[in-house]
Amino acid sequence: MATIVPTLFSFVRDTYKGRFDVDTFEKEVARDFDNQEIAQAISKYEQEAKNLRNKDEIRKVIQYIDLTTLNGDDTASKVVALSKRAINPIPTDPSIHCGSVCVYPQRIADVKKFLTETKQTCRITGVAGGFPSGQYHLKSKVLECELTVADGATEIDIVISRASALEEDWKTVHDEVLACKKACGSAHLKTILATGELKTLSNVYKASWASMLAGSDFIKTSTGKESVNATLEVAYVMCTAVKRWYELTGQKVGFKPAGGIKTVDEALAYVALVKDILGEQWLNPTLFRIGASSLLDDCLNAL
Numbered sequence: 001m002a003t004i005v006p007t008l009f010s011f012v013r014d015t016y017k018g019r020f021d022v023d024t025f026e027k028e029v030a031r032d033f034d035n036q037e038i039a040q041a042i043s044k045y046e047q048e049a050k051n052l053r054n055k056d057e058i059r060k061v062i063q064y065i066d067l068t069t070l071n072g073d074d075t076a077s078k079v080v081a082l083s084k085r086a087i088n089p090i091p092t093d094p095s096i097h098c099g100s101v102c103v104y105p106q107r108i109a110d111v112k113k114f115l116t117e118t119k120q121t122c123r124i125t126g127v128a129g130g131f132p133s134g135q136y137h138l139k140s141k142v143l144e145c146e147l148t149v150a151d152g153a154t155e156i157d158i159v160i161s162r163a164s165a166l167e168e169d170w171k172t173v174h175d176e177v178l179a180c181k182k183a184c185g186s187a188h189l190k191t192i193l194a195t196g197e198l199k200t201l202s203n204v205y206k207a208s209w210a211s212m213l214a215g216s217d218f219i220k221t222s223t224g225k226e227s228v229n230a231t232l233e234v235a236y237v238m239c240t241a242v243k244r245w246y247e248l249t250g251q252k253v254g255f256k257p258a259g260g261i262k263t264v265d266e267a268l269a270y271v272a273l274v275k276d277i278l279g280e281q282w283l284n285p286t287l288f289r290i291g292a293s294s295l296l297d298d299c300l301n302a303l
C-alpha cells in the first residue's frame, strides 16, 4: 500500500468553499492506491476486452476516436484527407463518424475551410497551450488557445505544467488550466496530464483533481509525445478521480486515454475500464474519447 504525502491544495479552501465539501475533498486527494488491486482490475479489463470484441463494439470504438495527426510535416491536404476519414471512417456506413479530427493549431483553419466549403460537420480539436511540453509562458499558452478557437477549433487539448506538478505546486497547475479554460470560451477543454512524466500515481491523482477543479471538460492521459503514454494503470487512477469528482459535485468530466493506443484489443480494455469505474453512462463521445493516429486502421481491419 503506497502512502501518499499530504497535499498542497490549501487554495481550494478559499476558492471553492461553498461549492462542495472541502473537508471531504482534502481527504480524497490524500487517498492511497493499492497497486495489487489495480493490477487485478487491469487483468479483468484485458479479459473483458476479449468478450467485447464484436462488430458493434468496434463501431462504437471508431466513434470515440479523436482521429489525430500531430506531425511537423502535416499539410492542408493531409488534414483535409484526415477530416474526410473522420467524417466517414467506414466507407460503407455513412452513419458512423469519429469523435473529432485533432490537429496542430496552424492546421485548424484548413479543416474549418474544408468543412465550411463542403457544408459538413465534424468536431475540430486543436492541441494548444504549449503542446506538447507545456514549457512556455502562460501568456503565450492563453493566446494560443484564443487563436486556435478563433480559427475554428471546437475543442482544445492543453497540457499541464509537469514542472509545477513535480514541484507539488498544484495551485500553479490549477491556475494555468483555469486561464486556458477562460481563453477557450465555449470550446471544450481537454486537459492532458502527461502521466508518463508525473512519476507517481499520487501525482496523477492530484493532477486530475487540479485539472477538474479548474473546469476541464475532459482529462486526458498523454500527448502521444512522452516516452510512456496511455496505460490502464493511470486510466484507473484518473477515472477514479472522475468518479469521485462526480460524487462530490454532480459534474460529469470526460476521460480521454491517448498516445500509443493502436489495436482494437487495447481500446476495448479502456472501454471495459470506463464501464466498470464510471458506468455505461460515460460510454459515449460526449464523455469518452480515445486519442489515436493509427487505431482506426486496426478497427477497420477487424470489421
Ligand SMILES: O=C[C@H](O)COP(=O)(O)O
Pocket: 068, 070, 102, 222, 223, 224, 225, 258, 259, 260, 261, 291, 292, 293, 294, 295
Ligand atoms: O492525442 C492523441 C495522440 O497524440 C495520438 O497519439 P498516437 O499517435 O500515439 O496514436
